[in-house]
Amino acid sequence: MYEFAVTPATLKIRRRGAEIAEVVPGSLGAELELEAGDRIIRINGRKVRDYLDFNFYTAGETQLTLEVIKRNGEHWELIVERDEDEEWGLTFEQIVPRQCANECIFCFCKGNPPDARPALFIRDEDVRLSFLYGNYTTLTSITEEEMERVIEQHLSPQYVSIHATDLDVRAYLLGIDRRRADITAKLRRLMDAGIEIHAQVVLCPTINDGPVLIRTIEDLAAHYPRIRSVAIVPLGLTRYNRDPRLVPVTAEFCRRVIAEVTPIQRRLRKRLGTTFAFLGDEIYLRAGHPIPSRRHYGDYPQIEDGVGMVRTFYENFNSLWRRLQRRPPAHPEKLNGTLLTGKLFAPILRERIERLNQRFGTRLHVLGVENRYFGPEIVVTGLITGSDILAMRQQIAGDFVAIPRVVFRGDEDIMLDGMRLPELQAEFEIPLHPTEDLHALLSKARDSN
Incomplete structure (x- = not known):
């Protein structure tokens, strides 16, 4: 009834140790003369594979021996005495993910x-x-x-x-x-x-x-x-x-x-x-x-x-509504802009925003973005790309555009199609506001006006 195919895992080569990305000036790490590019390979004789190992092996320890490969190739051994709660002041490189060995049909x-x-x-x-x-x-x-x-x-x-x-x-x-x-x-x-x-x-x-x-x-x-x-x-x-x-x-x-x-x-x-x-x-x-x-x-x-994201939105909107009831926006007519979202969520957001406009005099517009990059069947907000937004440019109204933060990768300004926020902003004469929630957006838009 079922057929399958097996493909070997693709494993990325990992360098030894946890590589330091940044050292806070004046910190314990700086006192030890650790630098960006150095790799900590052992702690008290135990192999370090990444920063999770570093955190685990150093937690609560006051006396440690660190083996380090400096960025110039030198090998150092550092004998460290520290207070139990003393911060290292080290930021490490991101973990290189282990690759999947499956061939999921829906991947x-x-x-x-x-x-x-x-x-x-x-x-x-x-x-x-x-x-x-x-x-x-x-x-x-x-x-x-x-x-x-x-x-x-x-x-x-x-x-x-x-x-x-x-x-x-x-x-x-x-x-x-x-x-x-x-x-x-x-x-x-x-x-x-x-x-x-x-x-x-x-x-x-x-x-x-x-x-x-x-x-x-x-x-x-x-x-x-x-x-x-x-x-x-x-x-x-x-x-x-x-x-x-x-x-x-x-x-x-x-x-x-x-x-x-x-x-x-x-x-x-x-x-x-x-x-x-x-x-x-x-x-x-x-x-x-x-x-x-x-x-x-x-x-x-x-x-x-x-x-539960939509339910959370409802709860947050109700909280925002109560705050605005107590302290309405001073110049609601200045809150004139377009809120972008996915096609699936657009009707929900639009209904709430229309209530907001009617009650407080704001001029906010909701635009459900059609996904041309992945295809029209993809209707969720998180998969909107920069090219999708550009394609909807003629339908954008007002003095600013709100882009859901979820369309960006983590804390970076890059979208799934590789377009970065400054690149997208260059195509618009009005400001683009990446935003986490509606309250933050209203505050940001009000301040910018």
């Missing part, structure tokens, strides 16, 4: 334009990034060394892409054999060591929905609270990923998923005290269903996976 990297920048084709499968940033791993190729490290350094929580507990289905989705797809022993070992697990299901119509999804939820819920939650998010197909095995997500499909999962959520809340199995916001929006209440999401354990 978003397969949906990139052929000329996309190389970084978009990196498929990470790294338990360190899972701990640090909530990146999902499948655990299919985790090594014994990595397993021991997660447990010893207590790199918890870990975010694990399960997709299906039916091993035949999971193997098919990941493009690997059934033996590698079985991570039961690995999960049990992590859970027994006190590592908290958050799971993910990328829902692919006709493959891991219906009875397969219901079984997956029930199997994972049996391990609560060691498995704390599962996020169920829809498959995303761009115009470049046309794998015939994949069926696009439709509104009807989303309505069916909600009807199947909602009774399970009710039972789990009654039994476990938590919803546990959370549907991504996109499923509710595509289905035309209302977003669940704040209580439904609890402490929002999967918000970074697009679960």
